[in-house]
Amino acid sequence: xxxxxxxxxxxxxxQAPKVKALVEQAVQEGTHVGDILQQGLxxxxxxxxxxxxxxxxxxxxxxxxxxxxxxxxxxxxxxLAEAHVEPVGTVVIGTVKGDLHDIGKxxxxxxxxxxxFQVVDLGVDVSPQQFIDAAKQHGAQIIGMSxxxxxxxxxxxxxxxxxxxxxxEGQVRTIIGGAPVTQAYAEEVGADGYARDxxxxxxxxxxxxxx
Amino acid sequence: xxxxxxxxxxxHFQRVDHVPDEEFGYWTDTLTxxxxxxxxxxxxxxxxxxxxxxxxxxxxxxxxxxxxPSFEYRVLEETDQHRVVIDNAGVTCLIKKDGTSSIPKxxxxxxxxxxxxxxxxxxxxxxxxxxxxxxxxxxxxxxxTRDYPLGVSVGSLxxxxxxxxxxxxxxxxxxxxxxxxHEMMEHLTEFILTIIDQAVREVDLDFxxxxxxxxxxxxxxxxxxxxxxxxxxxxxxxxxxxxxxGVDVIYVDCDGNINELVxxxxxxxxxxxxxxxxxxxxxxxxxxxxxxxxxxxxxxVDKTKLIEGKAAIRREIDRIAPLVxxxxxxxxxxxxxxxxxxxxxxRYYLKTKREAFGIPEPVREER
Numbered sequence: 001x002x003x004x005x006x007x008x009x010x011x012x013x014x015q016a017p018k019v020k021a022l023v024e025q026a027v028q029e030g031t032h033v034g035d036i037l038q039q040g041l042x043x044x045x046x047x048x049x050x051x052x053x054x055x056x057x058x059x060x061x062x063x064x065x066x067x068x069x070x071x072x073x074x075x076x077x078x079x080l081a082e083a084h085v086e087p088v089g090t091v092v093i094g095t096v097k098g099d100l101h102d103i104g105k106x107x108x109x110x111x112x113x114x115x116x117f118q119v120v121d122l123g124v125d126v127s128p129q130q131f132i133d134a135a136k137q138h139g140a141q142i143i144g145m146s147x148x149x150x151x152x153x154x155x156x157x158x159x160x161x162x163x164x165x166x167x168x169e170g171q172v173r174t175i176i177g178g179a180p181v182t183q184a185y186a187e188e189v190g191a192d193g194y195a196r197d198x199x200x201x202x203x204x205x206x207x208x209x210x211x
Numbered sequence: 212x213x214x215x216x217x218x219x220x221x222x223h224f225q226r227v228d229h230v231p232d233e234e235f236g237y238w239t240d241t242l243t244x245x246x247x248x249x250x251x252x253x254x255x256x257x258x259x260x261x262x263x264x265x266x267x268x269x270x271x272x273x274x275x276x277x278x279x280p281s282f283e284y285r286v287l288e289e290t291d292q293h294r295v296v297i298d299n300a301g302v303t304c305l306i307k308k309d310g311t312s313s314i315p316k317x318x319x320x321x322x323x324x325x326x327x328x329x330x331x332x333x334x335x336x337x338x339x340x341x342x343x344x345x346x347x348x349x350x351x352x353x354x355x356t357r358d359y360p361l362g363v364s365v366g367s368l369x370x371x372x373x374x375x376x377x378x379x380x381x382x383x384x385x386x387x388x389x390x391x392x393h394e395m396m397e398h399l400t401e402f403i404l405t406i407i408d409q410a411v412r413e414v415d416l417d418f419x420x421x422x423x424x425x426x427x428x429x430x431x432x433x434x435x436x437x438x439x440x441x442x443x444x445x446x447x448x449x450x451x452x453x454x455x456x457g458v459d460v461i462y463v464d465c466d467g468n469i470n471e472l473v474x475x476x477x478x479x480x481x482x483x484x485x486x487x488x489x490x491x492x493x494x495x496x497x498x499x500x501x502x503x504x505x506x507x508x509x510x511x512v513d514k515t516k517l518i519e520g521k522a523a524i525r526r527e528i529d530r531i532a533p534l535v536x537x538x539x540x541x542x543x544x545x546x547x548x549x550x551x552x553x554x555x556x557x558r559y560y561l562k563t564k565r566e567a568f569g570i571p572e573p574v575r576e577e578r
Contacts, residue, residue, distance in 0.1 A: 100316040103378050
């Protein structure tokens with residue numbers, strides 16, 4: 001019987017080798033990989049996300065937990081498709097045109113993966129058309145945009161307008177975030193969601209999917 | 212009242228004729244944008260802008276706390292929009308070619324292993340004579356009769372390591388290999404103490420300044436517990452040395468949300484917070500309410516209000532006015548002024564600030 005709590009707890013503690021070993025053991029025992037993912041890995045990352053949101057843990061703990069998640073995912077990823085385990089959803093993410101900063105965006109990507117999303121990371125300095133093309137190609141339900149600067153966050157508006165003009169409106173929801181971005185700005189530019197931190201971005205993505 | 216006296220008295224909650232007239236600076240593309248809006252074309256950088264706007268003078272002793280030798284700046288590849296370069300700190304990064312401001316995308320850092328650190332730290336030799344100005348006695352004589360505040364940079368414990376190792380690596384190393392973090396920070400502490408020794412002993416300094424930039428909009432990059440373990444005792448050694456020689460205003464330059472670290476900086480003897488980014492939640496008003504006169508403050512004028520317009524600027528000046536009156540606070544924009552602030556709004560901000568706080572319109576002169 002797989003010890004899901006042990007997987008989650010070791011993930012929370014950032015113990016990548018232990019998570020890997022426990023996941024391998026669970027797979028060998030014939031545990032359904034969807035259960036390993038949901039009840040072990042995602043459960044652990046959701047605890048980390050909540051703690052991060054509440055400033056009960058910090059970036060180092062998030063990073064080692066994400067590393068442990070990755071170690072577990074490397075074992076089960078090849079098995080997910082054959083077990084018909086689909087990701088919660090697909091998010092195309094990137095730092096907007098004109099901005100090369102990627103620390104915040106990378107943290108959001110980790111949190112989204114930790115919440116069970118497939119993440120298509122387009123990197124930095126991403127044009128509106130690149131967001132649109134990737135969303136179409138991967139059938140994404142959500143586009144996530146990051147910006148560090150007041151000057152570059154205006155690219156979020158341009159991108160949202162381009163998405164609406166592209167025919168994706170109604171099929172794809174948008175989430176924005178970054179140091180200068182606020183809920184008011186998200187409303188002003190017509191984003192579907194705003195997230196003030198990486199863990200909230202994952203929560204917002206789930207909320208938008210459920211809506 | 213001369214600039215030096217005004218600055219020192221402000222930072223000791225003593226009566227002044229008016230608060231020091233200081234600003235942080237500008238993005239490069241801010242000045243470029245303002246050239247189209249009326250800023251004279253000869254104003255091309257922060258020192259020139261300081262003179263043009265007539266801000267009070269404040270300087271640092273010219274000690275060299277950087278890498279000696281620095282890395283050779285090299286372009287590795289170039290596309291229509293980007294360059295991949297190795298910068299002077301040995302970091303491989305992607306930068307934009309159009310000159311607009313952005314933090315680079317970092318691709319590779321010089322310190323990845325303990326072996327890297329072993330050869331890298333040879334560039335951090337505190338005894339290299341190039342770290343001190345050759346005309347030291349001449350400068351000392353000039354400083355003895357100065358009319359402006361003079362301080363010393365006391366470097367960085369975390370910020371430098373983040374620059375050399377990368378954000379993810381240094382933060383994870385705090386958990387994976389804490390002994391190595393201690394070793395590196397210890398080297399930096401000794402490096403700083405050695406380089407500043409002569410200046411602190413021989414010059415009557417008014418302040419010292421750390422640079423860390425170790426917070427983002429949600430809080431610190433490492434936990435307060437890690438900060439306390441790795442950094443506070445080392446800050447204490449540096450600040451104890453400074454205070455023993457009369458330097459009792461010690462500020463830290465840290466962007467982002469610093470709220471969880473203020474108490475620990477104070478514990479480490481760092482008593483002034485700068486630049487207090489409002490949108491990140493670092494607000495000088497609640498900070499003073501929480502820590503009283505233990506904490507000195509610089510910055511704290513919300514840059515987004517300068518973007519918003521004149522009414523917002525007036526409200527922002529009104530907001531901080533009681534704190535200015537209370538002392539121990541030098542108000543200015545909460546980071547470098549971005550290019551989406553118009554030249555007109557910036558001039559309106561300066562005029563409003565100067566009128567509100569009794570700062571006379573400066574005599575603009577080259578110096």
